[in-house]
Amino acid sequence: MCADSFPSGAAESQRLADRTSGTLDVSHAEARQLIAALHVLSRYVLFHNLTSPEQILAIFPENFHSSLKNLITKVLLEHSPTWRSYAIANQISLPRLVEIDWRVDMKTASDSVNRMAVPTCLVHMKVQDSPCVGGSDPPSSVTVELSRETLDTMLDGLGRIRDQLSAVAGK
Amino acid sequence: MYFSLTEILFQFLLEPKETERFLRQVNEFAGENGMSAGPLRNLVKSMLLVPHGALKKSLTAVQVKEDLLTLGLNEDKALHFSNQWSVHYPVLSRLAIGQTLMVNQLVDMEWKFGVTVGTSEIQKLGNIFLQLKLVIRKGNTTENVYMELTLPQFYNFLHEMERAKASMECFS
Numbered sequence: 001m002c003a004d005s006f007p008s009g010a011a012e013s014q015r016l017a018d019r020t021s022g023t024l025d026v027s028h029a030e031a032r033q034l035i036a037a038l039h040v041l042s043r044y045v046l047f048h049n050l051t052s053p054e055q056i057l058a059i060f061p062e063n064f065h066s067s068l069k070n071l072i073t074k075v076l077l078e079h080s081p082t083w084r085s086y087a088i089a090n091q092i093s094l095p096r097l098v099e100i101d102w103r104v105d106m107k108t109a110s111d112s113v114n115r116m117a118v119p120t121c122l123v124h125m126k127v128q129d130s131p132c133v134g135g136s137d138p139p140s141s142v143t144v145e146l147s148r149e150t151l152d153t154m155l156d157g158l159g160r161i162r163d164q165l166s167a168v169a170g171k
Numbered sequence: 172m173y174f175s176l177t178e179i180l181f182q183f184l185l186e187p188k189e190t191e192r193f194l195r196q197v198n199e200f201a202g203e204n205g206m207s208a209g210p211l212r213n214l215v216k217s218m219l220l221v222p223h224g225a226l227k228k229s230l231t232a233v234q235v236k237e238d239l240l241t242l243g244l245n246e247d248k249a250l251h252f253s254n255q256w257s258v259h260y261p262v263l264s265r266l267a268i269g270q271t272l273m274v275n276q277l278v279d280m281e282w283k284f285g286v287t288v289g290t291s292e293i294q295k296l297g298n299i300f301l302q303l304k305l306v307i308r309k310g311n312t313t314e315n316v317y318m319e320l321t322l323p324q325f326y327n328f329l330h331e332m333e334r335a336k337a338s339m340e341c342f343s
Contacts (some may be wrong), residue, residue, distance in 0.1 A: 047294050087292040094319040104338040112250040114227050121340045127318045144277040158329045
């Protein structure tokens, strides 16, 4: 139930409320209240990154049922890593690079030169909008052609990024 | 007189975008040597067919000289032209290859990377992100493509590009 109440639309979900009221044998209104509360609680734990049992137990009011408190805390701690990865994967961002393929061709002739041997590289990149932006847009793709010089320049640039990243990570 | 005409011709071949300058030089040449500009322009246009054909067939200087002799040019002039040809050939052939069709050519790449400090879901975060802007030539205009990569995606991208480069080097 904790896991089900985490996603954003959970508080409004009719189906979830029905299921909950059936499982726990409570009224529909009480079920919705419970789901909304669990939703807020799980989001709170995620936002403040509460990772120890003591931190979570501290949120509950003093007269809260003890074993229920411990159970809920345990469940929240179990799900936190999954929720954290999910939130990070779904945060707003520029379109994400999803997949990359490449191919190296050898140009052997053109309208201006009858015979040549010029290698060229084609790179195909699949990008997808962040899930929270366009919903479930299909990924768009872009194919680029790079000459040898362009590829060398690009690798220079990427190498510099890598060096700067290691410098930052080293600090 | 022939030498300066050859020079004008080669200047144009080396910088094919300078059509105005080329026509101006041809007209000046006509004026200086007492010829009418119109027929000279036509003559020069036909003369250009020789180097264009030679580039297409990747002819050597010797072959160019033979062709010119066959066309009726005298020995000295053919020799001068073929000497100029061997001097300028590397640049000319690179220009011809450079004119070859490229589809969605990557023209420029810009990047920035930084750290995501927090989001509306998670108050404190410390993830590194990389943003790339690729400038792609589509016909006469350019198009910008923006994308974001996580750190593992960046390393994968770098790895793939290094493999592509290794593959290209195999061919030379």
